Amino acid sequence: MKARRVLAAALLAVIPSSFGFAAEAWGELARPGAIVLLRHATAPGTGDPPGFRLEDCSTQRNLDESGRAEARKLGEQFRSRKIQVGAVLTSQWCRTRETARLAFGAQQPRDEPAFNSQFGRPQGERDAQTAQALQVLKRWKGPGTLVVVTHGANIQAMTQMPAASGEGVVLRPDGQGELKVLGTIAP
Template sequence: MLPRRALLAAPLLLALAAPAAGAGADGAENPAGLVILMRHAEAPGFGDPPGLRLGDCATQRNLDDRGRAQARRMGALLRERGIRAARVHSSQWCRCLDTARLLDLGPVAELPALNSTVPNPAERESRTADLRRFLAALPADGPPVVLVTHQVTITSLTGIHPASGEAVLLRATGTPNPPVLGRLKPP
């Protein structure tokens, strides 16, 4: 049974996960063109301590046990809905990389356009432009793409302020402004 919060987006995800023509024998095939723009899972606190260094998790705010469990549950929910594999990209922050790996939907590639701009707000416009170029290059009929990032990045791109572990569902259209299909609350 799905948690109450996840039920809000479950009908949308069920529709997106319907088998496409040529689906495998098990009837499960990834929905074409779906982009899952996800905020990292629960990481206590706000921001990062002074001295942040990418690649050094000891200098960053990280997932706690609840966050790790939340990321695993989100991955399980996506697999239940037919998304068994995806192209997975992540911010270079440890909490995002850990979230992306714990989803267990595929190998994780770092994508600097997903990095937080909180430490350097002057980079927000250029990072958002880089992310829009990345989104414009996604084919409408391509495999699902999971992008694990930060609240500030999602808000800059969509105007939506997601909770930790929440996903905003987009549809790749070959443009820098893919439409928002809905939101998937963390389980």
């Protein structure tokens, strides 16, 4: 019984700070010049099937209905918080494009190959792609918030933070040419 009370107290101590972290991150997105790296919404599985082709969505791992609902909810959260989206960049994978379209509208997303999936690629290629993606982010000046819909491995490589499906990591340039992680958001 004592162990349960200690565990419950520990969980209660952590929960408010987690909510504060998310609230602060949403607040930062409302300020011009913010960046959010979103992992695509739920697409069951890992990686892509053997022989997948970038130009053929039927050969890729795609969003399921819960993923589509997550993407719509994410867009609703941006709109309800009146976050001005300045640009939406996506990888060229169908699941990132669909997440972006459902959340932000068909006219918003633009492909940026620097955010293509790194899953299964050799380390040297991943490092070069991460450096290229970071340069894209560091050039962002606004107006509004830059939304990047990409993949979990890419977010981890750029921020050292994991992101579950539909989650985002909020960043801001720090004035010294680096990107500061400000928090995380979820649908």
